[in-house]
Amino acid sequence: MLDAKITPITRKLLEKPAAACVRLGVGADTMTIAGFVLGLLAVPALAFEQYTLALCAILLNRLADGLDGAIARRTERTDAGGYLDIVLDFIFYSAVVFGFLLAAPEQNGLAAGLLLVTFMATGSTFLAFASLAAKHGISNPLYPHKSLNYMGGLTEGFETMAAFVAFCLWPQHFPIMAYVFAGACWVTAGSRLSMGYRTLKQAEQKTKRRTE
Template identity: 30%
Template structure:
């Protein structure tokens, strides 16, 4: 819901960061992999109840997640066909890394919160199921829209066509950060968040179906 506004706000600092790290040995794919390691590290830290370090590594992973695409687009501005293909491969790697990080951080938080605060498991399972539905909806739409040439008004210059709804990347970063800031309320936050993501998934399914008819 707030991703468009966030991209506008963050575009200048991300472009400045991309310019600063635009050297030959730093590639978008390497940034993606470092971001993936940071995200998985955040999950491990949450599972061991190191909440502050988990929050720091989570935010680092999300900064790198924004930076890899910014650097790729910067280099694609003067690209060759080979560079363009590399950018598409990087987009694939990026979305796989995002799914891995989101799933791992929910699992890590669930382990840490149940151990430290006797939180129930089922709200975290609901979040995982809602992520599964949400991911299935926008990935299926992206694949079919690519073949048929159909997009929505939410289409942008990213590697995949996204159907923007109430739960997007910005909201996910915020909620995962709240989990790590307030781990003693983790299962309550998870319960509310799962409802929001379920609603978003239903919205995406309805809009995607209508656009593809």
């Protein structure tokens, strides 16, 4: 919901760090992989209930996720790099939820399981539309910097990170927060499904009229 407004601010903040990375020879794909590895450290930290350490790993992952795009803009933006970034992001998001399940299976298990299913809904509606939007030449002016056609919603990257931070700060309340966040994510999935279907249907009809 807030990604389009926050992204221009974060891009400016990351310009100098990205320039330093370029001077050191750090490529965008290298930063993507490094950030993913750092982010996965949150899983064992959560499993052992080291929530501050887990939060640090999550924040480092998000920093690297911003830097890889900034580096790519200064060097070369590639489809391969965009593909790597989005796939590792989705794995990371699910891994964090799995970490909370490991921390307290009896207490967090049901909420974590629901959230994982929910992430499948938001992820599949996002990726399926992005692949077909490219086929029909559908653009998204709100997110011109994204490698894929980015379909927004009530819960986007910023809201997901806000939820993860809250989970780490108040882990004893993970179940209720996870249920609330899952509900918001289902609103996103539902709106993406409806909007994506209607947008693709209209694109197909335009294509059909042009060929008749």
